[in-house]
Amino acid sequence: MSRVVRVLPDEPAIDKLFDYLVPDAMGPAVRIGAMVRIALHGRRVGGWVIEDDVEPSVGDDKLRPLAKVRGFGPPASIVGLTEWAAWRWAGRRAVLLRAASPKGAVVKLPSPARNLAGARQAAASADDEVARLASAALGRIGPSVLRIPPALDPFSAIIEAARLGDVLVIAPSQARAELIGRRLRRLAIPVAVLPDEWARAAAGGGVVVGARGAAWAPNEPLSIVVLDEHDEAHKEERQPTWHGRDVAVERARRAGIPCLLLSPCPTLEALALAAPAAVSRQSERAGWAVLQIIDRTGDDPARAGLISEALVTPLRTASTAVCVLNRTGRSRLLACASCATLARCEVCDAAVHQPYDELVCARCSTARLVVCLTCGGGRFKNVRAGTTRLRDDLEVLTQRPVAEVTSATGELPEAGVYIGTEAILHRIARADVVAFLDMDSELLAPRYRANEQALALLARASRLVGGRGPGRVYVQTRLPDHEVLRAASLADPERLVEPELSRRRGLRFPPFSALAVISGSGAPEFAAALRPNENIEVGGGDTVLVRARDAARLADALHGLARPKGRVRVEVDPLRI
DNA sequence: CGGACAAGCTGA
DNA sequence: CAGCTTGTCCGG
Numbered sequence: 001m002s003r004v005v006r007v008l009p010d011e012p013a014i015d016k017l018f019d020y021l022v023p024d025a026m027g028p029a030v031r032i033g034a035m036v037r038i039a040l041h042g043r044r045v046g047g048w049v050i051e052d053d054v055e056p057s058v059g060d061d062k063l064r065p066l067a068k069v070r071g072f073g074p075p076a077s078i079v080g081l082t083e084w085a086a087w088r089w090a091g092r093r094a095v096l097l098r099a100a101s102p103k104g105a106v107v108k109l110p111s112p113a114r115n116l117a118g119a120r121q122a123a124a125s126a127d128d129e130v131a132r133l134a135s136a137a138l139g140r141i142g143p144s145v146l147r148i149p150p151a152l153d154p155f156s157a158i159i160e161a162a163r164l165g166d167v168l169v170i171a172p173s174q175a176r177a178e179l180i181g182r183r184l185r186r187l188a189i190p191v192a193v194l195p196d197e198w199a200r201a202a203a204g205g206g207v208v209v210g211a212r213g214a215a216w217a218p219n220e221p222l223s224i225v226v227l228d229e230h231d232e233a234h235k236e237e238r239q240p241t242w243h244g245r246d247v248a249v250e251r252a253r254r255a256g257i258p259c260l261l262l263s264p265c266p267t268l269e270a271l272a273l274a275a276p277a278a279v280s281r282q283s284e285r286a287g288w289a290v291l292q293i294i295d296r297t298g299d300d301p302a303r304a305g306l307i308s309e310a311l312v313t314p315l316r317t318a319s320t321a322v323c324v325l326n327r328t329g330r331s332r333l334l335a336c337a338s339c340a341t342l343a344r345c346e347v348c349d350a351a352v353h354q355p356y357d358e359l360v361c362a363r364c365s366t367a368r369l370v371v372c373l374t375c376g377g378g379r380f381k382n383v384r385a386g387t388t389r390l391r392d393d394l395e396v397l398t399q400r401p402v403a404e405v406t407s408a409t410g411e412l413p414e415a416g417v418y419i420g421t422e423a424i425l426h427r428i429a430r431a432d433v434v435a436f437l438d439m440d441s442e443l444l445a446p447r448y449r450a451n452e453q454a455l456a457l458l459a460r461a462s463r464l465v466g467g468r469g470p471g472r473v474y475v476q477t478r479l480p481d482h483e484v485l486r487a488a489s490l491a492d493p494e495r496l497v498e499p500e501l502s503r504r505r506g507l508r509f510p511p512f513s514a515l516a517v518i519s520g521s522g523a524p525e526f527a528a529a530l531r532p533n534e535n536i537e538v539g540g541g542d543t544v545l546v547r548a549r550d551a552a553r554l555a556d557a558l559h560g561l562a563r564p565k566g567r568v569r570v571e572v573d574p575l576r577i
Numbered sequence: 578c579g580g581a582c583a584a585g586c587t588g589a
Numbered sequence: 590c591a592g593c594t595t596g597t598c599c600g601g
Contacts, residue, residue, distance in 0.1 A: 007601085011578050013579095014599095016600080018601040038601085040600055041601095042580060042600085043579070045578080056601080057601080062601050063601060
C-alpha cells in the first residue's frame with residue numbers, strides 16, 4: 001500500500017486538510033510537522049503534514065503526490081498544540097503553524113548540545129531566595145506562580161530550572177530574551193535564542209529562550225519558565241489573539257512538566273491556576289521603588305498645569321528622568337493641513353475625529369465630510385494634544401534638554417529628561433526618576449483590567465529606578481488613597497487581589513467568565529449565528545461582546561461558525577475593554 | 578487564496 | 590446572444 005499523508009495548506013483562508021501520496025524518495029523526511037509543497041487547484045502552495053499514514057478520503061484518481069519536502073517543521077506535539085490553540089482562540093491553524101515554524105527552510109539539524117554537565121556546575125553556584133522558590137516550584141508538575149518584585153533578578157530561577165535539564169524560557173520581549181541568551185552563554189550554558197536559532201532549538205539540549213513565539217519552540221523541555229507573566233506583550237495582537245502564557249500552561253499540562261509563572265504582580269488568571277509563592281516581605285519591599293505621591297486634589301483642574309511644583313526639582317536634579325503621559329483616552333485633535341484650524345463639530349463645537357472617511361463628533365456623533373469649515377481644505381493632520389507644547393514647557397521648567405520618545409523614535413537622543421506614553425517605559429532601561437504626570441487616566445480608565453494595568457506600570461517604573469534605593473517614582477494624582485497606589489507603596493500586590501476578585505466576580509469579568517469581542521462589518525451577521533443559552537451571552541451593536549462561563553465554552557461556541565462576507569475580527573480574551 | 582464556472586447585465 | 594462583470598464554490 002502506498003503511504004498517504006494529510007496536509008494543511010499554508011493559506012490561512014483555506015483551513016482544510018488535503019490528502020497526498022508520499023513518493024518513496026521523500027519517505028524519511030516526511031513526518032508530522034514537516035513542511036512540504038503541494039499542487040493544489042492548479043498552483044503550488046506550502047503546507048504542513050498534519051497526519052501520517054491515513055486512509056485517503058478521496059479516490060485514488062484524485063490523489064496527487066507531494067511536490068516537495070521543504071524541511072523540518074514543528075514537532076508532532078506542537079502541531080497538536082496549534083490545533084488546540086486554533087480552537088481556544090477561534091483562529092486559523094495555518095497562522096499558528098507559521099508561528100511555530102522556522103523562518104527559512106531547515107533541512108538539517110545541528111547535533112544536540114552535550115556539555116550540560118558544565119552547565120549544571122555553573123548552575124549550582126546560584127543559591128538565593130529566587131532559586132529556592134524556583135526549586136520548590138520545579139518539584140511540582142503543572143503551573144506555579146512566583147511573585148518576585150520588579151527589581152529582583154529572576155535569572156537564578158532559569159538557572160535552577162536548567163540544572164534539572166532542558167528549559168524553555170518565554171520572555172515578554174525579544175530584547176529581554178536576547179539578554180538572557182547572552183547571560184547564559186557567559187556561563188557556558190548551551191542556549192538557542194528564538195526565532196533566529198530555530199534549528200538549534202529543535203536539536204535540543206540546554207535552554208531555549210525567546211519572546212512569546214517561543215511558546216511554540218520545537219524542543220522538548222523538562223520545564224517552562226514564563227517571565228513577567230502579567231505583561232501584555234505576551235499576547236499576540238493579530239488574530240488569533242493567543243497568549244504565550246496560556247499556550248505555555250497548556251503545553252506543560254500536555255507534557256506533564258512544571259511551568260513557572262513569574263511576575264511582580266501576577267494576574268488573576270495566573271492566580272486562578274495556583275496559589276502564589278513569594279519572596280520574603282523584606283525582599284519584596286526592597287524590590288519596589290519608593291512611591292512619591294503628589295496629591296493634586298486641591299489644584300484647580302482648569303488652571304493646574306501637567307507639571308506640579310513638587311515635580312520640578314526632581315526633574316531638574318535627576319541624572320535621567322522619565323515622564324509618562326498617556327494620551328489614550330484624550331480626544332485626538334485634527335487640524336486642517338492648509339489653514340491649521342482645529343476641526344470642530346458644526347452642531348456642538350466639540351472636537352471631531354476621523355474614524356473612517358468622514359469626520360465624526362466625539363460628543364454628539366454628528367458626521368460630516370472631510371472638509372475644513374474655514375478654508376474648504378480636504379486634508380487634516382493629527383495634532384498630538386499638547387505634548388510638543390509640554391516638551392517645551394518642561395525644557396523651560398527644568399532648564400535642560402527634554403526629548404520626546406514615541407514609537408517612531410529610533411536611536412534615543414541624549415537628554416536628561418524624556419517624555420512619552422507608557423511605551424517609553426519599555427524603551428529606557430534605567431532612570432533615577434520616573435514621573436506619571438496623569439496617573440488618574442490609568443486609575444480611572446474605563447477598562448475592566450485598569451487596576452492590574454496601573455499596577456503593572458508602577459512595577460515597570462520600579463524596575464527602571466532599581467527598586468527601593470535612591471531612585472523615586474512620582475505619581476501625580478487626585479486619588480492619593482487609591483488601592484493600586486497603596487499596594488505599590490507598600491510593595492504588597494496581594495492587597496489588590498481580594499477586592500479585585502470580588503469586583504470581577506460581581507461584574508462577571510474574567511477570570512469569572514471568558515470574553516470575545518467581534519468587530520468588523522460582518523460582526524452583526526456573525527454574532528447572529530451564535531445562539532445565546534445558559535453558557536453564552538451575546539451583546540448587540542456593530543461590535544459584539546460575547547461572554548461565556550469559561551474559555552472552553554466560549555471556544556466551543558465560536559468553533560466552526562461560518563464567516564460572513566464582510567470583515568470579521570474575533571478577539572478572544574481582549575485585555576483592553 | 579485564486580481558478581473555474583455559473584448567473585446576471587449590457588449593447589446592438 | 591456574445592462579451593463582460595460579479596458571485597460562489599472548491600481544491601486531494
